[in-house]
Amino acid sequence: MSQIKLVIGNKNYSSWSMRPWLLLKAFGIPFEEINIALYRGDTAEKLGPYSPSLKVPALLHNETTVWESLAICEYISEQLLEGRGWPANPKKRASARSVAAEVHAEFPHLRKDWPMNCKASVPMHVAGGLADEIARIDGIWSCCRRKHGTGGDYLFGKFSIADCMMAPIAICFRAYGAKLSLEAQRYCNTLLANPHVMDWVEQGRAEKDPTSMAVVSGMAG
Numbered sequence: 001m002s003q004i005k006l007v008i009g010n011k012n013y014s015s016w017s018m019r020p021w022l023l024l025k026a027f028g029i030p031f032e033e034i035n036i037a038l039y040r041g042d043t044a045e046k047l048g049p050y051s052p053s054l055k056v057p058a059l060l061h062n063e064t065t066v067w068e069s070l071a072i073c074e075y076i077s078e079q080l081l082e083g084r085g086w087p088a089n090p091k092k093r094a095s096a097r098s099v100a101a102e103v104h105a106e107f108p109h110l111r112k113d114w115p116m117n118c119k120a121s122v123p124m125h126v127a128g129g130l131a132d133e134i135a136r137i138d139g140i141w142s143c144c145r146r147k148h149g150t151g152g153d154y155l156f157g158k159f160s161i162a163d164c165m166m167a168p169i170a171i172c173f174r175a176y177g178a179k180l181s182l183e184a185q186r187y188c189n190t191l192l193a194n195p196h197v198m199d200w201v202e203q204g205r206a207e208k209d210p211t212s213m214a215v216v217s218g219m220a221g
């Protein structure tokens with residue numbers, strides 16, 4: 001029998017943890033959740049046995065350890081979903097992988113200035129690099145929905161890893177009041193209405209963590 005453990009940080013602000021968690025939930029894969037509180041004196045010590053990078057998320061499956069959110073999503077798709085984490089159509093799949101990789105590698109301003117915080121609801125001023133990055137996300141969302149969105153309400157129609165990568169961004173956009181095009185806003189609303197996204201947000205909001213204000217100074221990711 002396979003054993004799947006997902007090591008994650010605080011749900012209130014660990015956007016990287018949320019991505020593979022959402023994938024496992026969306027596809028109904030049972031797993032054990034191991035929660036490690038971030039930004040504490042003993043965080044690295046607690047992560048040591050699970051995560052070579054001393055960061056979350058990390059996935060433990062039988063004898064295999066995988067870290068880095070996108071690598072974990074790839075592994076889940078390959079080993080546990082027979083590839084169903086990505087769109088079946090090769091063109092859609094190529095674009096889905098591209099936008100997922102872009103989220104994983106880019107958007108430094110979003111990460112620093114608008115960190116995920118499920119409890120936050122504070123309209124924020126937008127300028128410079130942050131405005132450019134919000135516009136780029138809006139462009140990705142509208143363009144993918146228009147070009148690839150048939151067959152469902154998600155970025156590539158049916159729910160995929162690309163949506164897992166975008167979900168924390170939707171939470172940030174709602175929290176800080178991003179102004180989006182109609183198409184992008186519609187997709188943002190779809191993500192926020194996903195029952196597993198709603199569960200994550202609810203659990204994040206319920207966390208009682210003295211470090212949760214740290215996100216205001218840009219510590220979270």
Ligand SMILES: N[C@@H](CCC(=O)N[C@@H](CS)C(=O)NCC(=O)O)C(=O)O
Pocket residue numbers: 009013014015016017038039043054055056057067068069070104220221
């Ligand atoms: N590139 C990594 C980022 C992981 C990351 O930065 N995780 C943060 C929490 S969201 C973390 O573990 N921080 C703990 C620390 O830096 O001590 C991924 O995609 O998994």
